Amino acid sequence: xxxxTQTPRNRITKTGKRIMLECSQTKGHDRMxxxxxxxxxxxxxxxxxFDVKDINKGEISDGYSVSRQAQAKxxxxxxxxxxxxxxxxFCATSDSWGNGYTFGSGTRLTVV
Amino acid sequence: QKEVEQDPGPLSVPEGAxxxxxxxxxxxxFQYFMWYRQYSRKGPELLMYTYSxxxxxxxxxxxxxxxxxxxxxxxxxxxxxSDSATxxxxxxxxxxxYDKVIFGPGTSLSVIP
Numbered sequence: 348x349x350x351x352t353q354t355p356r357n358r359i360t361k362t363g364k365r366i367m368l369e370c371s372q373t374k375g376h377d378r379m380x381x382x383x384x385x386x387x388x389x390x391x392x393x394x395x396x397f398d399v400k401d402i403n404k405g406e407i408s409d410g411y412s413v414s415r416q417a418q419a420k421x422x423x424x425x426x427x428x429x430x431x432x433x434x435x436x437f438c439a440t441s442d443s444w445g446n447g448y449t450f451g452s453g454t455r456l457t458v459v
Numbered sequence: 460q461k462e463v464e465q466d467p468g469p470l471s472v473p474e475g476a477x478x479x480x481x482x483x484x485x486x487x488x489f490q491y492f493m494w495y496r497q498y499s500r501k502g503p504e505l506l507m508y509t510y511s512x513x514x515x516x517x518x519x520x521x522x523x524x525x526x527x528x529x530x531x532x533x534x535x536x537x538x539x540x541s542d543s544a545t546x547x548x549x550x551x552x553x554x555x556x557y558d559k560v561i562f563g564p565g566t567s568l569s570v571i572p
Binding site for chain 2: 386387388391444448
């Protein structure tokens, strides 16, 4: 099994719909993140969580919310999807010692 | 001006060539520098990290940081088709400040057999 599993891998949804992207990790790390990747813009941080009771906004949190259900689970929700939220979404985890991120394989989201 | 800039490519080289991938940045507070490799339809994976200025070597890969010029490089020696991927630079003020990691947009590399 992958260290970081994201579901679904692909999703097409309509404008205005609520959608949830799920992430689970088996690394045993406390820190988890949600990033968005757009061509030419790189990875941008949406939300991050340093433990189960800790949630922090990142660079581009507007229109998104998150839930940290357990140490291993961190989900991202789009309350009312809009077309400019079409992107590749990555979940990641890290230890507390700065040894880099472990990313999932991503969710390709298309909002029509 | 973007905080981190990277030539998007695509860069195409013959197998065995030496590849140079580069990033420039504007924030002089950055001290921790990383390179990630991202294959198509996969998440980025950490290749190397360096702290402050200098060189670091790992097999065919060498990371170089020049803080005075705000310029970092990743060199790949004896490039292989399996090196074909997008390479992302990333940087932060501190090794553990993952809330403030800034990624470059990535350079797409193709190594032709």
